[in-house]
Amino acid sequence: MIKKKRSFKVKEGAEYGVDSRYSSKKERQADGKALMEDRLQRMKNVSTDQIIRARLLQLKIKMEEYIQAPVYKNHNFFTEFLSSYIDTVYSKRSNFAKDIDITPVRLSQVLNNHREPKEEFMLRLMIHSEKTYENVCQFQKKTWYQVYYHEKICDTMSSQEEWRPNVEKHVNIRKLIKA
Amino acid sequence: MIILNTETGQSHQVKIEAVVSGDFKKITKRRYFFDWKEEKDQELYKLRIVGTSDILGLVSCERIPEEWRVHIRLLTVSHENKGIDKKYENIAGDLITFISKIAVREYAELACVSLKPKGVTAQHYIDKYDMNITGATLSIEIIEILNLIKTYDHD
Numbered sequence: 001m002i003k004k005k006r007s008f009k010v011k012e013g014a015e016y017g018v019d020s021r022y023s024s025k026k027e028r029q030a031d032g033k034a035l036m037e038d039r040l041q042r043m044k045n046v047s048t049d050q051i052i053r054a055r056l057l058q059l060k061i062k063m064e065e066y067i068q069a070p071v072y073k074n075h076n077f078f079t080e081f082l083s084s085y086i087d088t089v090y091s092k093r094s095n096f097a098k099d100i101d102i103t104p105v106r107l108s109q110v111l112n113n114h115r116e117p118k119e120e121f122m123l124r125l126m127i128h129s130e131k132t133y134e135n136v137c138q139f140q141k142k143t144w145y146q147v148y149y150h151e152k153i154c155d156t157m158s159s160q161e162e163w164r165p166n167v168e169k170h171v172n173i174r175k176l177i178k179a
Numbered sequence: 180m181i182i183l184n185t186e187t188g189q190s191h192q193v194k195i196e197a198v199v200s201g202d203f204k205k206i207t208k209r210r211y212f213f214d215w216k217e218e219k220d221q222e223l224y225k226l227r228i229v230g231t232s233d234i235l236g237l238v239s240c241e242r243i244p245e246e247w248r249v250h251i252r253l254l255t256v257s258h259e260n261k262g263i264d265k266k267y268e269n270i271a272g273d274l275i276t277f278i279s280k281i282a283v284r285e286y287a288e289l290a291c292v293s294l295k296p297k298g299v300t301a302q303h304y305i306d307k308y309d310m311n312i313t314g315a316t317l318s319i320e321i322i323e324i325l326n327l328i329k330t331y332d333h334d
Contacts, residue, residue, distance in 0.1 A: 016261030020295035054288035061284040
């Protein structure tokens, strides 16, 4: 009887599904408490390198999510992600500036949205990220560019009320196409 | 992420996205083993091959922010993808990886994904996904999650 049951399981595969819903909040809390005790012990074995990897992965996921979802609000996503990237990898931002051969002042201006990043800044950032992510996870080269331009598009579209009246004065619409 | 055709070895890019109300007509207990309508109010995702609409796997989960944890409630592959005669490989692995990415997105190095399988299925998850055991609860934390993502996530 047992033999028959085992062979059935092999054929069916254990992976067809799992129902692990808690039957009550109490069960969930009790399991969570026991799990947390074990996790806190295991967390002691997590290395600094693994923490950096986890944060880089988190950043990548957030950037990809931003690129895919239109967020029409006035927020500096590019510099927020860039700050997060630098602070994950470096203890001093000036070291990042040195590694991509720009001055700390220029980096600070970009991070504080006082200057737009130049083409050379973007290209160096692209190569830097490519190398940093090499042993962490897949990272698309174009990601920083996509974040940057996505933010530009979102900002422009969401602030039409501000710029449109003035810009429209400079646009002459000829009736080339009949209504 | 990809799945592999077990017959041809061909890989297919997959998309995992939220289940919409119109999907429930197709998500029958016969093909997906559980009554998924019970999960209507939960965070619920489906897996399909890019360019097709057929659902090959489903997963529902619960975020528990106070514990930096995402708990897998229900997970399944479609009927033709179970057992040794399965059509595609990696469906469950991709779904667990997807949930792991949600956990990392939310909690970074503190991320944890848990599940509580009943009976003999537990050993399978321990072996295949290197899961930790706490009583009847299985979990993967950042070390295992990083390995899992490296194995399954090619995006």
